[in-house]
Amino acid sequence: MYTCICNAIREDDLRKAARQHRGGAESVYAKLGKRPNCGQCLEEAEGVIAEEREALACPLAAA
């Protein structure tokens, strides 16, 4: 599933990048070589990133 349609960023790729890079959605997008266009995805992307980092901090939280 795509989180960002404008940049064709898949949720799985966003989760992987969130584990490897610091910062919010715009920073993580930049690490993927992308930048927001319409911005419609940013709220969802922030949620995905936060969720992934929470799971990383406490693997049992994701279970």
Ligand code: FES
């Ligand atoms: S959907 Fe992500 S910038 Fe448009």
